[in-house]
Amino acid sequence: MDQQAGPLRQERHGAVLVLVIDAPPVNALGHALRAALWQAIEVAEADATVGAVLIRAAGRTFPAGADISEFGQPPRAPQLPDLCDRIEACPKPVLAAIHGTALGGGLELALAAHARIARADAMLGLPEVTLGILPGAGGTQRVPRLIGAEQALRLMLTGKPVPAAEALALGLLDGVVEDGLEVAALRLAEGLVGRRLTATRDRREGMRDGAAYQAAVAAARLAQAGARLPAGARIVDCVEAAQLLPIEQGMVFERAAFADLVATPEAAGLRHAFFAERAAARFPEAKAEARPVAQLGVIGAAGSDLALLALQAGCPVVLVEPNRPQLVEALERIAAAQETAVQEGRLTPAARDADWERLTPALGAAALADSDLVLVADAGLLAEAAEAAPPGAVLALTGRGALPDSPRASDMIGLRLVGGRLAELAVGPQTAPEAVATARAVARRLGLLCLRAAAPGGIAGRVMLAGRAAVTHLLAQGEAPARVAGALRGFGLPQLAPEAAAEAPETGASAGRIIAQVLSAMANEGARLLERGIAQRASDIDFALVAGLGFPRWQGGPMFWADQRGLLILRRDLAEWGQEAPEIWAMAPLIADLAAQGGHFADHAAQAGSGQKDA
Ligand code: T1G
Secondary structure, X not given: OOEEEOOEEEEEEOOEEEEEEOOOXXXXXXXXXXXXXXXHHHHHHHOOOOOEEEEEXXXXXXXOOEOHHHOOOOOOOOOHHHHHHHHHOOOOOEEEEEOOEEEOHHHHHXXXXXXXXXXXXXXXXOHHHHHOOOXXXXXXXXXXXXXXXXXXXXXXXXXXXXXXXXHXXXXXXXXXXXXXXXXXXXXXXXXXXXXXXXXXXXXXXXXXXXXHHHHHHHHHHHHHOOOOOXXXXXXXXXXXXXXHOOHHHXXXXXHHHHHHHHOOHHHHHHHHHHHHHHHOOOOHHHHOOOOOXXXXXXXXXXXXXXXXXXXXXXXXXEEEOOOHHHHHHHHHHHHHHHHHHHHOOOOOHXXXXXXXXXXXXXOOHHHHXXXXXEEEOOHHHHHHHHHHOOOOOEEEEOOOOOOOOOOOHHHEEEEEEEOOOEEEEEEOOOOOHHHHHHHHHHHHHOOOEEEEEEXXXXXXXXXXXXXXXXXXXXXXXXXXXXXXHHXXXXXXXXXXXXXXXXXXXXXXXXXXXXXXXXXXXXXXXXXXXXXXXXXXXXXXXXXXXXXXXOOOHHHOOHHHHHHHHOHHHHHHHHHHHHHHOHHHHOOOHHHHHHHHOOOOHHHOEOOOOOOOOOO
């Protein structure tokens, strides 16, 4: 008897009821899935022919957590902590079979089961701290019971997942299989029929050494002292409570801490940053076919950093620079970086040598004849590159400015490194979708995050520049550097803080006003980039600043900041400050429009690709 109820499919294999979670893309434990699981457990309990329950997932992964998009909304029953308690209380053995990434609430669901088996390539983790919260479905109470405080705190405070083999060694799993997870799990479940397994809440393997437990809690508490974000300290409190309190009280303690944290502005900022990063991946050309790139060309010695990234990513690279001394310097820069990587143990001598094998230096552009994508680091050499690169090769300009008119405009795109982690793809009106997809594929291969902008692009740099201009203006108006620096550091923008020796004087603008003036200038510039279609959506601007230029992730980004504060207030402030310094705060018409409609930047999505008009 197989039946599908929304995100959950039920299959019977003899006495085993198999619950197959099927809620793509990542089987997040949203309300519908929770309700279906709750109901299925109730049915299993009442059905005398069911001797065991196996929970597994279809698609690419076991649940990767609670549904983050539900946070900040009124909770709907059954909530995940209650569902986990319900599964754990089931008198019939419940086995969880894990593949992909069992993260957060997904791992907590598995821990509520009475036994767990995973595929060897699975990853298990509790990344909630990266969202400014904590494992709120019993994780802070169940995990330490199995693996102790030290390892539990490591998982919860770093948020980093561990491979199945390590999870098994830690005690989170009861078995790991290389392959054939479904069959192995079914066999295991059949073997559990009629047995009564110990609920995780009643296990104590991780709590046998009470002193070590307390020592780990004390060490973690010390390490969290003075932390900017509150989640870490609350996690330590909850793990301590797991040892000191009976489980029911520990669960209540955890739930209260979770409720506090999920409502913090930091958690809201981190959620925004999470979805902004995912939204940035959705661009018009994303579905176009990327051209194969077997060899990368770099023309211009200034491209040595990108050449290095490409070498370390395993790409064959041709590095062209007509000026011999500059070519030699570029090769020396690459060699020096490789040596440093070897000395720091980040690269083996063998890998270094293999990288060198794949590097071909050349003085003439003719060497680019087999390059599928050419990074043009010197705009003055574009003509040679366009001449030499084979038809269909993408010409990616790494410098600032508009894309030049050219018979090869459809192959041209801007590819700028922003802060070493982000590649901004500046798409021209004639850039072919395949060229965009190809540049994106190469950027990802180099381990870079990607952002699409309409040429001339420069999103992160322009917005940060607006913030810097506001800081310069405040100082010119006589604001004490220490006060401005204090406000910016407090907000998490030390990179904008002026050098300031002395302590902040008591008099002068409040930190709130200083931040408002700086962030309003940034949001205003962001609005201009939306108006010109250089940025597709406001969250792309936030992503660019966070991923590229170190804007504090927990603040979400300047556009999110402005939306949280309200565009009516932004409009009021810009109307006032625009009088004082129109070059910084003259209001972008989009803000007036959105404010007049009671709208938000989040509601606005610009027409893609209308930039380029002027650099
Ligand atoms: N909730 C809602 N949507 C999610 C989601 C989640 N947990 N995880 C991913 N998505 C969406 C994402 O927005 C994207 O949507 C699509 O899935 C693919 O994601 C009580 C409270 C699993 C490693 O923090 O780390 O459980 O853009 O592009 O690169 O204690 O997604 O296609 O429309 O990132 O292959 C804890 C978050 C939640 C894990 C896959 N869990 N997710 O990476 O795909 S808090 C997490 C990830 C919690 C409990 C608490 C990654 C991934 P769209 P993707 P990917």
